[in-house]
Structure formats: structure tokens, C-alpha cells
Amino acid sequence: MKFSINGLISIMFIASVAMFSGCMGGAGESVSTTTPQESTEVVAKAAEQSVAAEPVAVPEPESVAQSTPAEEESIFEPNLRLDKEMFHPPFEWGDCTVCHTNSDPEGSGDHATILDTPDLCYQCHDKDAKEGKKFIHGPVAAGACTACHNPHKSPNKRLLVASNINQLCTMCHQAKGDFLHETANIHPPVKDQCTNCHDPHTEDYKFQLRADGKKDLCVMCHVDKKERIENSKYKHGAIDRPNGCQECHDPHGTGQPRMLKADSVMDMCLKCHNQTLTTDEDGYKLLNIKKHLDENPDWHGPIQWGDCAMCHNPHGSDNLRMLKKPFPKSFYSNFDENNYICFECHDSQKIMAEQTVEDTNFRNGTSNMHYVHVNKKKGRTCRACHDFHGTKDYPHHLRKKTQFGKISFPIRYIETPTGGSCAPACHARRYYDRENPVVNTK
Ligand code: HEC
Ligand code: HEC
Ligand code: HEC
Ligand code: HEC
Ligand code: HEC
Ligand code: HEC
Ligand code: HEC
Ligand code: HEC
Ligand code: HEC
Ligand code: HEC
Ligand code: HEC
Numbered sequence: 001m002k003f004s005i006n007g008l009i010s011i012m013f014i015a016s017v018a019m020f021s022g023c024m025g026g027a028g029e030s031v032s033t034t035t036p037q038e039s040t041e042v043v044a045k046a047a048e049q050s051v052a053a054e055p056v057a058v059p060e061p062e063s064v065a066q067s068t069p070a071e072e073e074s075i076f077e078p079n080l081r082l083d084k085e086m087f088h089p090p091f092e093w094g095d096c097t098v099c100h101t102n103s104d105p106e107g108s109g110d111h112a113t114i115l116d117t118p119d120l121c122y123q124c125h126d127k128d129a130k131e132g133k134k135f136i137h138g139p140v141a142a143g144a145c146t147a148c149h150n151p152h153k154s155p156n157k158r159l160l161v162a163s164n165i166n167q168l169c170t171m172c173h174q175a176k177g178d179f180l181h182e183t184a185n186i187h188p189p190v191k192d193q194c195t196n197c198h199d200p201h202t203e204d205y206k207f208q209l210r211a212d213g214k215k216d217l218c219v220m221c222h223v224d225k226k227e228r229i230e231n232s233k234y235k236h237g238a239i240d241r242p243n244g245c246q247e248c249h250d251p252h253g254t255g256q257p258r259m260l261k262a263d264s265v266m267d268m269c270l271k272c273h274n275q276t277l278t279t280d281e282d283g284y285k286l287l288n289i290k291k292h293l294d295e296n297p298d299w300h301g302p303i304q305w306g307d308c309a310m311c312h313n314p315h316g317s318d319n320l321r322m323l324k325k326p327f328p329k330s331f332y333s334n335f336d337e338n339n340y341i342c343f344e345c346h347d348s349q350k351i352m353a354e355q356t357v358e359d360t361n362f363r364n365g366t367s368n369m370h371y372v373h374v375n376k377k378k379g380r381t382c383r384a385c386h387d388f389h390g391t392k393d394y395p396h397h398l399r400k401k402t403q404f405g406k407i408s409f410p411i412r413y414i415e416t417p418t419g420g421s422c423a424p425a426c427h428a429r430r431y432y433d434r435e436n437p438v439v440n441t442k
Helices: 005-018 036-049 066-077 089-093 127-131 165-172 174-183 188-192 216-221 223-231 265-270 288-294 367-373
Strands: 081-087 153-156 403-405 407-410 414-416 417-420 430-435
Touching: 081 089, 153 216, 165 174, 265 288
Parallel strands: none
Antiparallel strands: 081 153, 403 407, 414 417, 417 430
8 A cells, every 4th residue: 555745744734624543653664553542643743733723624725726635625526524513422522632632732732632542532432343353444543533533622523624535535645646637437336435445444345345355346337247146147257266256357447448457348258268168058169369460460340459358257257158149059040130240230131131242242243152151950050161360361250160060161262342152061162253253062
């Protein structure tokens, strides 16, 4: 965690008006190492500097025009501001000795308290609620309650020393404050308030998160994703890796859309798909896509755009290979228009029109060769001839070799200006020509 000088200055500033209670053990040091003794010293020093100040966190705009809090004020909406100042009940009761050794701390100038914080506060507040869980926030562990709360009164909810949660947190977490201002695509709940996920005092999960931050926290809000990752027929092994959702997403933001931890969806995918992975469902050895794309530079459109997620759902799906829409599983399939993800982008007439002069170039005169091959009972699926990721040897994403069961054979495609021919194992070389239809005898 980074602490900047600016952060400290702004804390000191707020502290001097709101009474600083030893939140920082020293510049750049972790507060949690501050002993109560040290913290009292800091408190004393801070108090010296602030005798005259009213314990109010709102600076007059004119007098502090250059200061960080005033700027922050304009960036963060003051949504914790109350209509009128709120008094902490024991302060309002008027018996100052509940907390102070002197019954007139104001007049006497003796501000000593009967106990140090946090014990002072735990006279009335439940200690367990503030530090009873596994992980305790640094300043809470250090007893620096008054770094965030004014013990007397405040114009903000919960006696807070800032009028917005994110302003409060970024007083100390300056690096996160800079990040909020500089980064595009911040995760909406982060922009809203840090406490959507972090408890300001104590929690059972690391970083005082409200649930395990790798996955459980995410699906608390993203219920649809919980449903998907648990119930999809084809699940994505990525999500079962140790970092869960964070394998691909940063919880706060990265500057990339969807808070992705890579410059594009494709770069994200290829971080893992740069090797032969094995599916959980059927033990099938998946193509090393990175190697395949490196060796086959004629990439299919959506891959040129860097977006594998146009076809695959990274969170899993009920379709083969987590495709967003169905695609037949095998070499042959009874043709059904609804079974082809391809028609999300390509016109289905390409396969549906028996005769055509425009729907496809794969025709012999007006006879649609796509129709002939694909559109029938036990028709060939697109994979018989095309590769959906990248190719090299032939145009139109025609693959060099086709996989038929366990054997693979070359299709030996030759293109001509008005048609082409191929000679796979299925049949002898056959020709198609758009202008002068060919009669294939073999
Ligand atoms: C809930 C506990 C609590 C009560 C009640 C309380 N104080 Fe305080 N007060 C504090 C704490 C904590 C500090 C900070 C101590 C420090 O900085 O060493 C403080 C500091 C002060 C200071 C010096 C810092 C400043 O600039 O304000 C004054 C003056 C003061 N209190 C006045 C009063 C008066 C007057 C009352 C009664 C009307 C009162 N307090 C009641 C907790 C309390
Ligand atoms: C003498 C008892 C007493 C002491 C000591 C005390 N409080 Fe309180 N505090 C109360 C009462 C009563 C309330 C109002 C009821 C409630 O919200 O629990 C309250 C409320 C609060 C609230 C919530 C205000 C809201 O908007 O709900 C905060 C924050 C708080 N106290 C912080 C502190 C801190 C920090 C200290 C130590 C510096 C402290 N209190 C010491 C009695 C005390
Ligand atoms: C890092 C800032 C921070 C520190 C340090 C801190 N609090 Fe809080 N506290 C908050 C925030 C933010 C809230 C409001 C939480 C909400 O409403 O969701 C809050 C709420 C409270 C409340 C009222 C609501 C509740 O949860 O009961 C009390 C009482 C309270 N704090 C007491 C304390 C005491 C006592 C300490 C010191 C042991 C302390 N706080 C230290 C930030 C802090
Ligand atoms: C008064 C200064 C201060 C304020 C205000 C503050 N923090 Fe902290 N925070 C710290 C310190 C100090 C640590 C401990 C750093 C360490 O141990 O390295 C810490 C630790 C954390 C951590 C754990 C970081 C880690 O690397 O372990 C998180 C998460 C966090 N704070 C979130 C928040 C949130 C959310 C808020 C606003 C509700 C907030 N903080 C307000 C001082 C502050
Ligand atoms: C959507 C939930 C969420 C919100 C909202 C959120 N965080 Fe976090 N934060 C996380 C998760 C999850 C981690 C743990 C990251 C990890 O496992 O490495 C984390 C870690 C941290 C850490 C420690 C690691 C680091 O990144 O430095 C700090 C500090 C922190 N958050 C501060 C903040 C602050 C300040 C805010 C508000 C501006 C905030 N967080 C808002 C989810 C959130
Ligand atoms: C393998 C990488 C990867 C993992 C792991 C992953 N995601 Fe995603 N996520 C993506 C990509 C890529 C997108 C963009 C998808 C798109 O454009 O269709 C995305 C989009 C999202 C979106 C916004 C768009 C939408 O589909 O709603 C949310 C919300 C989301 N992911 C949540 C999660 C959650 C929650 C987890 C953990 C259960 C998780 N993701 C795990 C890669 C991943
Ligand atoms: C407190 C609720 C909450 C939590 C917790 C939460 N999110 Fe979100 N998330 C939202 C909201 C609200 C949006 C914006 C609406 C939407 O896209 O669903 C969002 C949007 C997203 C997006 C899309 C952002 C974009 O650029 O469109 C992704 C990706 C995402 N969340 C991932 C995660 C991951 C990963 C986690 C866990 C580390 C997580 N969320 C935890 C509430 C939450
Ligand atoms: C963190 C590593 C990781 C990342 C990042 C990743 N994957 Fe995977 N992926 C795996 C693992 C491991 C498997 C094999 C286990 C399984 O899901 O069956 C897999 C399997 C697959 C499968 C086959 C699923 C099946 O069940 O047949 C597809 C398709 C796939 N990933 C696409 C993608 C896409 C698209 C992206 C980018 C959005 C991506 N992967 C990002 C790790 C990852
Ligand atoms: C145009 C849609 C489309 C795009 C874009 C796409 N894929 Fe695929 N992908 C498919 C189809 C269809 C299959 C099923 C292939 C088959 O079974 O013959 C598949 C299969 C896979 C497989 C399993 C391969 C195997 O061994 O059978 C992986 C892994 C995969 N894709 C990852 C990716 C990655 C990574 C990207 C981005 C670089 C990506 N896909 C982009 C359509 C697409
Ligand atoms: C997300 C949109 C999208 C999806 C889905 C899609 N494609 Fe494409 N396809 C394109 C784009 C864009 C082009 C043009 C760029 C290029 O040549 O790759 C293209 C081009 C092609 C070409 C080469 C055209 C030529 O003349 O060079 C073939 C063949 C092809 N796609 C087959 C398929 C098959 C088979 C599927 C289904 C598995 C499919 N496409 C799914 C967008 C898509
Ligand atoms: C028997 C092999 C074969 C099958 C099966 C096949 N195609 Fe083609 N496809 C071709 C040939 C050959 C071309 C090149 C035609 C030309 O330009 O001369 C082609 C061209 C294309 C084109 C480029 C535009 C065009 O039509 O001229 C697209 C897009 C396309 N095919 C999509 C598909 C889709 C989607 C499927 C599955 C539904 C599929 N193909 C099945 C052989 C096939």
C-alpha cells in the first residue's frame, strides 16, 4: 500500500480541524505498528497545532482554496452531508468528563482524555463490532477512531470527517484517489463508495472485504454470473483457477473496458490459451490458440478485432466450447438454421438459398454449393472446410486439412478468378464456376 506525502498533508489538515488522534504512526509507516503510547504523543502534537480550531471538518472554501480537501470536495459529491450538524450524544449531554479528565476542557485548556482511543470509545461502543473479526483495518487496529470520526459533532453522517466515503478513504489511500481520477472504466460500485465491498472497521475476509474477493464477493452482486458459472453445461476452467474472477478482472478497474487485466479480450484469452489445455467435460485436448494464430496469420474478422468474446462466453455456456450461440458438435449434422452461431454475422441465405446469384461465391452457375454441402440431413458442418480462428494456405478461411473422426486429410483447394476446385478424400477433384457452370463427372 502506498502512502504519499500529499495524502499525509490532507490527513493532517483534516486532522487539525477534526482533532487528530494519532492515525499515522509516521510518514510512510504502517499504522498498525503504532503503540498506544506513540499514538498519544502524535495526538498531543496534533492537538498543539489545533487548539484554536473548531472541531468541524468543513473548511471555508476561500481560506483553503488551494488545499486538497476543497478540491476533493468538488470531485466527490458531498452525499453524506446532513441538513444540520449532528452532535455525538455524550457531547450533547454536556458532561465532558465522560471522556475528559477536566470538566471544562474548553476553558481550562486541558484536553486530556480519561482513556486513549479506542478504549475511550469502547466504554460505550461494542469493541467486537469494530475489531472482532479476522481482519482489522490499519487505523482501527491502531485505535485511531478520530482519524475518521469527530468525537463531538459533525455536519456529516456517522460523525465522519469527510462528506463522502471515497473522499474519506482516499485521504489516506492517495494512490487509489489518483487512480479514481485518472482511470477510465472504473468499476461502478468503486466509483459509488469503497464501503460497498470493504468494511471500514473489521471483516472476516482479507482487505476487510465483505466476502472472499476472488469470487464470492463478485457473485453477491453479479447473481446472473453465479447462476451461469454454476449451471452452465460447458464451464470455463479459468474461473476455477486460484484467482477466480480476478484471473481476468481487476476489482477496481484497469482503464480497459470490463476492467480486464489485458489490452484486449484476445490478449486476455491468450495468457492461458498459449498452451494445450484439457477440457474438464471430456478430457479433450484443446488447440493451442496462440500457436495456431501465430502460424495462421489470416485471422477471422472478430479475431482481427481482438474480440474472442464475440463468439465465446468467457463465463461458460450451454453450447459447445462455451459458444454464445449453438454450433454443431461434429463433422456431419442435420441442418438447422438455429444451430449455427455463424448466422449472427453472416446471412443464412448463404446456406439456405438453393439457387442464387448473390448470396455466395461458392456456387456453380446459380447452384449454391454451400446449400449442396451443408443444407441437408447429415449435411457437412462449416468445420469441414473452414477454420474459425485463422488460416494461411487458402483464402476464405478454408482450412488446409480437415478432421474426419480420427483421420485428417488435405482438401487441396485451388482458386480461379470465377470459381475453384478441391480434391479432398470425400471425392475426386471437383470444380465450380460462377460464370460457366461445370459438369463434374466424377
Ligand atoms: C465521546 C468522548 C468525548 C466527549 C464526550 C467530549 N470529548 Fe472533547 N475530545 C474527545 C477526544 C477523543 C478528543 C481528542 C483528544 C486529543 O486530541 O487528545 C477531544 C478533544 C477536545 C478538545 C481539544 C481539541 C479541539 O480542538 O477541540 C476540546 C476543546 C474538547 N475536546 C472539548 C470538549 C468539551 C467542551 C466537551 C463537553 C461538552 C467534550 N470535549 C466532550 C472526546 C470527547
Ligand atoms: C459515553 C458513551 C459514549 C462514548 C464514550 C462514545 N460514544 Fe459514540 N455514541 C454514543 C451514543 C449513545 C451514540 C448514539 C447511539 C448509537 O448510534 O449507538 C453514539 C454514536 C456514535 C456514532 C454514530 C453516529 C451515527 O450517526 O449513528 C459514532 C460514529 C460514534 N458514536 C463514534 C464514537 C467514537 C469514535 C468514540 C470515541 C472517541 C465514541 N463514539 C465514544 C455513546 C458514546
Ligand atoms: C477508516 C475510517 C474509520 C475508522 C478509523 C473508524 N471508523 Fe467507524 N465508521 C467509518 C465509516 C465509513 C462508518 C460508516 C459505515 C456505514 O454507515 O456504512 C463508520 C461507522 C461507525 C459507527 C456507526 C455505525 C456502526 O457500524 O456501528 C460507529 C459507532 C463507529 N464507526 C465507531 C468507530 C470506532 C469506535 C472506531 C475506532 C475503534 C472507528 N469507528 C474507526 C469509518 C471509520
Ligand atoms: C486515516 C487513514 C486511513 C483512512 C481514512 C483509510 N485507511 Fe485504509 N488503511 C490505512 C492504513 C494505515 C492501512 C494499513 C496499511 C498496511 O498495513 O500496510 C490501511 C489498510 C487498508 C486496506 C488493506 C490494504 C492492504 O494492503 O492490506 C484496505 C482494503 C483499506 N485500507 C481500505 C480503506 C477504505 C475502504 C477506507 C475508507 C472507508 C479506508 N481504507 C480509509 C489508513 C487509512
Ligand atoms: C467491488 C468491490 C470493491 C470496491 C467497491 C472497492 N474495492 Fe478495494 N478491493 C476489492 C477486492 C476484491 C480487493 C482484493 C484484491 C486482491 O485480491 O488482490 C481489494 C483490495 C483493495 C486494497 C488492497 C490492494 C490494493 O489494490 O491496493 C485497497 C487499498 C483497496 N482495495 C482500497 C479501496 C478503495 C480506497 C476503494 C474505494 C475507492 C475500494 N477499494 C473499493 C474490492 C473492492
Ligand atoms: C477468462 C476470463 C474471465 C473470467 C475468469 C471472468 N470474466 Fe467476466 N468477462 C470476461 C470478458 C472477456 C468479458 C467481456 C465479455 C463480452 O464482451 O461479452 C467479461 C464481462 C463481464 C461482465 C460484464 C458483461 C456481462 O457479461 O455482464 C461482468 C459483470 C463479469 N464479466 C463478471 C465476472 C465475474 C463475476 C466473474 C467471476 C465469477 C468473471 N467475470 C470471470 C472475462 C472473464
Ligand atoms: C456491490 C455490488 C458489486 C460487487 C460486489 C461487484 N460488482 Fe461488478 N458491477 C456492479 C455494478 C452495479 C456494475 C454496473 C452494472 C453492470 O454492468 O452490471 C458492475 C459492473 C461490472 C463489470 C462490467 C464493467 C464494465 O466495464 O462494463 C464487471 C466486469 C464486473 N462488474 C466485475 C466484477 C467482479 C470481477 C467483481 C468481484 C471482484 C465484482 N464485479 C463485484 C456491482 C458489483
Ligand atoms: C486463467 C486462464 C484462462 C484464461 C484467461 C482463459 N481461459 Fe479458456 N480455458 C482455460 C482452461 C484451464 C480451460 C480448460 C478447462 C475447461 O474449461 O474445460 C479452458 C477452456 C476453454 C475453452 C473450451 C471449453 C470447453 O469446455 O470445451 C474455450 C472455448 C476457451 N477456454 C475460451 C477462452 C476464451 C475465449 C478466453 C478469453 C475470453 C479464455 N478462454 C481465457 C483457462 C483460461
Ligand atoms: C467467429 C467465432 C469465433 C471466434 C471469434 C473465436 N472462436 Fe474459438 N471457436 C469457435 C468455434 C465455432 C469453435 C468450435 C470449433 C470446432 O469444434 O471445430 C471454437 C473453438 C475454440 C476452442 C477449442 C478448440 C479445439 O481444440 O477444438 C478454443 C480453445 C477457442 N475456440 C478459443 C478461442 C480464442 C482464444 C479466441 C480468440 C483468439 C476465439 N476462440 C475466437 C468460434 C470462434
Ligand atoms: C461476430 C461476427 C462473426 C461471426 C459470429 C462469424 N463470422 Fe465469419 N466473418 C466475420 C467477418 C467480420 C468477416 C470478414 C473478415 C474476414 O475475412 O475474416 C468474416 C469472414 C468469414 C469468412 C471468409 C470470407 C472471405 O470471403 O474471405 C468465412 C469463411 C467465415 N467468416 C466463416 C464463418 C463461420 C463458418 C462462422 C461460424 C462458425 C463465422 N464465420 C462466424 C464475422 C463473423
Ligand atoms: C464443402 C466446403 C464448405 C463448407 C461445408 C462450407 N463452406 Fe463456406 N465456403 C467454401 C468455399 C470453397 C468458399 C469460397 C467460395 C469462393 O469465393 O469461391 C466459401 C466461402 C464462404 C464465405 C465467404 C463468402 C461467400 O459465401 O462466398 C463464408 C462467409 C462462408 N463460406 C461461410 C460458411 C458457413 C457459415 C458454413 C457453415 C454453415 C460454410 N461456409 C460451410 C466452402 C465451404
